Amino acid sequence: MPALKRRQFITSIASGAVGLGVAGRLQARASDVPASRQEIATPKIKKYNDLGKTGLKVSDVSCGAISLFEPNVLRYAYDCGVNYFDTAEVYLRGKGETYVGQGLKGVRDKVVITTKHIMNFDRKIEKASVIKRVEDSLKRLQTDYIDVALVHMLEDMAPLLKNEEVLRAYDELKKAGKIRFTGFSSHSAKATLKQAMETDFPQVILVMYNHMEGKEIEPLVKAVRDKGIGTVAMKILAGNQQGNLKGLVGPKTSYPQSAIRWVMSNPDFDTCIPTMSSYSHVEEYVAASGQPFDRASQDVIARYREQADRRYCRVSCMECLSACPANVAVNDVLRYAMYFEDYGMERMATDYYAELEPGRKPLACAGCAAPCEGACPHGLPVRARLLRSHEILTA
Numbered sequence: 001m002p003a004l005k006r007r008q009f010i011t012s013i014a015s016g017a018v019g020l021g022v023a024g025r026l027q028a029r030a031s032d033v034p035a036s037r038q039e040i041a042t043p044k045i046k047k048y049n050d051l052g053k054t055g056l057k058v059s060d061v062s063c064g065a066i067s068l069f070e071p072n073v074l075r076y077a078y079d080c081g082v083n084y085f086d087t088a089e090v091y092l093r094g095k096g097e098t099y100v101g102q103g104l105k106g107v108r109d110k111v112v113i114t115t116k117h118i119m120n121f122d123r124k125i126e127k128a129s130v131i132k133r134v135e136d137s138l139k140r141l142q143t144d145y146i147d148v149a150l151v152h153m154l155e156d157m158a159p160l161l162k163n164e165e166v167l168r169a170y171d172e173l174k175k176a177g178k179i180r181f182t183g184f185s186s187h188s189a190k191a192t193l194k195q196a197m198e199t200d201f202p203q204v205i206l207v208m209y210n211h212m213e214g215k216e217i218e219p220l221v222k223a224v225r226d227k228g229i230g231t232v233a234m235k236i237l238a239g240n241q242q243g244n245l246k247g248l249v250g251p252k253t254s255y256p257q258s259a260i261r262w263v264m265s266n267p268d269f270d271t272c273i274p275t276m277s278s279y280s281h282v283e284e285y286v287a288a289s290g291q292p293f294d295r296a297s298q299d300v301i302a303r304y305r306e307q308a309d310r311r312y313c314r315v316s317c318m319e320c321l322s323a324c325p326a327n328v329a330v331n332d333v334l335r336y337a338m339y340f341e342d343y344g345m346e347r348m349a350t351d352y353y354a355e356l357e358p359g360r361k362p363l364a365c366a367g368c369a370a371p372c373e374g375a376c377p378h379g380l381p382v383r384a385r386l387l388r389s390h391e392i393l394t395a
């Protein structure tokens with residue numbers, strides 16, 4: 001099937017757009033969008049949710065701008081009705097924010113922009129340096145305010161809540177109108193969501209949630225949502241391994257569409273942020289907006305789970321960590337390898353790995369009896385995966 005027709009088919013099967021007129025549905029600016037895209041019946045966001053009690057209304061399917069190389073893809077997402085865009089200071093070493101600024105120029109007041117900053121609480125952090133980093137993000141984003149500023153990859157709230165410099169920086173930025181809401185992203189939601197109940201710092205949280213891992217955090221997500229905190233799901237494609245698995249393109253729904261439907265069938269999540277790196281991603285993911293987790297989606301998810309069960313490291317489970325005598329950061333290393341191999345984000349993955357303390361890298365695995373494998377409830381070949389991860393992340 002030619003590429004254009006294949007994409008049109010993917011869009012049409014899930015959006016019910018087959019047979020609808022193209023004219024009038026095309027919202028993207030003609031000057032920005034390739035001619036081939038203008039021939040496609042553009043899918044539209046069908047559902048908007050309250051983002052906690054922030055007063056913001058956000059599309060149920062939103063945009064993760066993590067590996068973006070074409071700013072007009074974002075503009076196309078906006079034209080399809082996506083209004084929540086998530087980036088980070090670290091994505092593409094700042095270029096992620098630059099692309100978001102370029103792609104959303106002229107529609108700033110109609111979108112919600114989230115960006116994230118990593119805080120290394122093992123080092124001294126000055127208030128002025130936090131303010132400077134946020135102001136640099138504002139310049140790259142071509143805006144004078146960030147809707148949601150998240151502390152990036154916060155795995156324990158305690159160091160943040162004790163750090164007066166960081167808290168005062170966010171407070172001053174809020175008072176100056178440069179940040180509207182604060183929060184955090186986390187891969188350790190079991191711990192951080194409990195802590196979020198005890199403080200007013202987070203108005204929005206971004207956590208891992210997908211059909212392979214996340215059931216255990218559902219009561220906590222409900223609790224923070226009931227408290228009025230906005231809830232955003234990330235890593236919703238459960239490793240993005242569909243390219244290596246069989247039987248995942250059904251006649252009615254694709255794997256990513258089924259994964260989105262699964263996540264958004266939980267009413268405690270306000271939105272989700274699959275990575276939108278291409279026009280095809282936008283069309284495929286937006287077509288899942290407002291769609292139920294129906295029988296066809298359930299079948300696709302069941303096939304993925306069956307095949308990925310022993311391949312996918314549930315990053316948030318951490319059951320193997322205490323079994324390792326060498327203190328290897330198993331879940332982090334395997335997550336960076338996932339960014340490299342399955343998400344195609346090689347540079348960011350190697351950057352993250354380079355930042356990992358040498359003592360937490362899998363340098364002792366080659367001569368180890370691998371007690372981590374006995375501790376892994378999912379039967380992953382942990383040692384082999386770690387050795388390969390080190391190889392690709394240091395090549």
Ligand code: SF4
Pocket residue numbers: 323324325326327328330362364365366368369370371372373382383386
């Ligand atoms: S194989 Fe590596 S990760 Fe597993 S227990 Fe041994 S040193 Fe730790």
Ligand code: SF4
Pocket residue numbers: 312313314315316317318319320321330331334375376377378379380382
């Ligand atoms: S290797 Fe197994 S036990 Fe360790 S974090 Fe991954 S899924 Fe959990």
